[in-house]
Amino acid sequence: MxxxxxxxxxxxxxxxxxxxxxxxxxxxxxxxxxxxxxxxxxxxxxxxxxxxxxxxxxxxxxxxxxxxxxxxxxxxxxxxxVGLVFQNPDDQLFMPTVFDDIAFGPLNLGFSKEEVEKCVDESLKMVGCLELKDRPSHHLSLGQKRAVSIACILSMGPDxxxxxxPSSFLDHRSRRDLINLLKKFxxxxxxxxxxxxxxxxxxxxxxxxxxxxxxxxxxxxxxxxxxxxxxxxxxxxxxxxxxxxxxx
Amino acid sequence: MSFNQFEFFDLGYLDYLSYKDTFIHRIDPRAKLIVSLIFIITVISFPKYEISSLFIYFFFPIFLIAMADLPAKVIIKRIFIVSPFALMIGIFNPIIDRKVIITIYGLGITSGWISYFSIIIKFILTVSTGFILIATTSFPGICLALEKLKVPKVFVLQLMFIYRYIFVLGEEVVRTMRARELRSFGKKGYELSIAGNILGTLLLRTIDRSERIYQSMCSRGFTGNINLSKKINFTLTDLLYTLILSAMFIVLRFFSGSYAVGRMLLGKGS
The missing domain is CATH 3.40.50.300 (P-loop containing nucleotide triphosphate hydrolases)
Structure with a gap:
């Protein structure tokens, strides 16, 4: 369906x-x-x-x-x-580290640990933030937070x-990156x-x-x-x- | 007194330190947590007039500060900041407990003063260990350790959310205070009613935010259970670290190390 x-x-x-x-x-x-x-x-x-x-x-x-x-x-x-990306990434990223945050959805969907690992890596790669994986969410810049919020949603494979x-709080460069990213989806x-x-x-x-x-x-x-x-x-x-x- | 935002952001400094990479930082959070707990329990378990045996325990915080490459000044400053608590707790000991137990050159020292001093030493030891634990172990690591040690999940999750949002709430407080200061033109403006309004606003915003966070959790399939999926390995080094240090603390609890070191230094042998 x-x-x-x-x-x-x-x-x-x-x-x-x-x-x-x-x-x-x-x-x-x-x-x-x-x-x-x-x-x-x-x-x-x-x-x-x-x-x-x-x-x-x-x-x-x-x-x-x-x-x-x-x-x-x-x-x-x-x-x-339906994956919903919130206006304020601080509302969306509620887990202590980026990994935990992105893994949250897939774990709730009952994925196995290996699948979750894979899923997290893939969605971070998609938004170009793989190096942020083990960082705590509150240390990120707003542009990075936005990218990670999108990755959290992508990890659940929404339709x-x-x-x-999506462009609130972003500087011009981050906004441009976001637009390019959205065009790819x-x-x-x-x-x-x-x-x-x-x-x-x-x-x-x-x-x-x-x-x-x-x-x-x-x-x-x-x-x-x-x-x-x-x-x-x-x-x-x-x-x-x-x-x-x-x-x- | 104006609200010092820089002091507040200092809060995050211990957190930054915890992402260093040293021998101590690499040790399994469970090992560090257990060792710190055993240390704190043994220190607290000393009788109330004990001073000399406690001194040897300073080796542990000093050892950690040196091994983990932490700035000692930062830890000491933080101990000072929380010290009023301990100073107040024992303040009546010298007044109530006035039995003179030692006389040094005619100056009588009462047992009250000794127990007060003992409280302060215990305070410095335990609090510095707590700070060092936070500065050497990332907070998510501690939460994970607690969860693996079968602490009820509700508590672990509470801690996790506090850690995640304390910075967000703090920044909100700073922004609100700044907005107030900008429009109060040098007046103190800390009247109770205004403080009440600010607190009320913050409370409402927090409630709104918690609602949005809950929505965000729901939209990612939250059904009342949070899975922490990280795997951590308890290696041989971690085991040795736990066993050696814990054993040392417990042995020192029953055989006064300070006494032995003192005799050794005085060349008397044992």
């Missing part, structure tokens, strides 16, 4: 305090697609991400990962197919990668970010959210170059597209 597809149908989510965060969203993301989700603060981006992992369950409507609807029973199973602000990717340039480079498709509703959904290149649509949603043209206007 393929878990690479995400399908939302008329999805609603209301927080316990009555805040309506998601107001009727429908979309379908297919195998291997990379989708950027953008929107101003409070548009419902993070809430949407939390739904994909079953931390928040839909108030009404449905969200399916592959053919499985996300609900109380399936959420544990779904979490191994879908979901990332919350063949997983279905969902990236939530304010970094529109990153989305423009990494994602083919882009969804704009505002007040918990989809305002635009289409090719990233088309949507992110439409100044009007962006302005209506409190966004601006990506910097790479702005440069020409300023120099005019």
């Amino acid at each position: 393929s878990h690479h597809i995400i399908e939302a149908q008329d999805l609603y989510f209301v927080y316990p305090d009555g805040t309506k965060a998601i107001n009727g969203i429908s979309f379908k993301i297919i195998h291997g697609e990379s989708v950027g989700i953008v929107g101003s603060n409070g548009a419902g981006k993070s809430t949407l991400i939390m739904q994909m992992n079953g931390f928040f369950l839909p108030t009404s409507g449905s969200l399916k990962i592959g053919a499985t609807p996300v609900n109380e029973k399936t959420k544990v199973d779904i979490r191994r197919h 879908i990668l979901v990332m919350d602000e 063949t997983h279905t990717k969902i990236i939530v970010s304010h970094d529109l340039d990153l989305i423009l480079e990494v994602c083919e498709r882009c969804i704009i959210l505002k007040d918990g509703k989809i305002q635009a959904d289409g090719k990233a290149k088309d949507i992110l170059s439409e100044e009007n649509i962006l302005k209506q949603n409190n966004l601006e043209l990506p910097l790479t597209l702005q440069k020409n206007n300023i120099l005019k």
Whole structure:
């Protein structure tokens, strides 16, 4: 059964305090697609991400990962197919050393010790940080922490990668490394970010959210170059597209 | 007194030291943990008026500092920092226990002073051993040793999380204090209400963070059990290290080493 597809149908989510965060969203993301989700603060981006992992369950409507609807029973199973990279790597890396952190997921999935060793090495190699294996997590730089957080998720072999602000805290060089890394992955990717340039480079498709509703959904290149649509949603043209206007 | 952030970051210094590579650092964490525990227990088990027999035990911390290439100054400074505890614990001994037991050149020394002095020596010995253990063994190593020695996992995990997040929390405290200082324009600003607010904010942030950490654990298949998978080998060297040192501590507990060394130095033989 393929878990690479995400399908939302008329999805609603209301927080316990009555805040309506998601107001009727429908979309379908297919195998291997990379989708950027953008929107101003409070548009419902993070809430949407939390739904994909079953931390928040839909108030009404449905969200399916592959053919499985996300609900109380399936959420544990779904979490191994949807790898969520948190915004703050300090929240994600909770074990004392990099090795322990990356091994955490695979060990919980019941891998044998040899498999775990192999898995850790492979995922660290993929993000180019093999030399960090035995370092304590809190001694790493933020760029390294980010790479290791991604490796932790890769080690579980997820079908879908979901990332919350992957470029936050990063300097230009680390951001560039991250973009190159993301371009290499063949997983279905969902990236939530304010970094529109990153989305423009990494994602083919882009969804704009505002007040918990989809305002635009289409090719990233088309949507992110439409100044009007962006302005209506409190966004601006990506910097790479702005440069020409300023120099005019 | 303003909050000294550099002092705080010093906390991590022992941790940095523990990633050195010397003979002592390479010894199995279990061996070091057991030896340190036996050392501490034997030192504490001495009767309360004992002083002379304790001196010989200083060889152990000195031996470790030398072998592990640790900066002695750092260890001594830290002993000073925690010393008020020990100084306070015994402070009433000289006042309550006033029986004169030795007279040196007409100056009577009461048993209270002797027991107070004994407490301080025991304190220096045990605390320095603790610091040296931390400075020669990485914290994850200690946790692993505890786990292999069948300490309940709940405690080991608690320790592990404390180690992982104490630095994060500390940095958060530093940032918050800095933000307060920047806007208090030289005023002390440590009024109780503000301190309360800061503590409250920190508590809320910590709770939020713990929730996110839990989510992160869940999204990686956490079901209530954490597996520590590292293998460590207990080699012959580790065994010898444990046996020789432990035996030495225990023998010295019953036969005063200081006395023997003293007689030897005075050329009296035994």
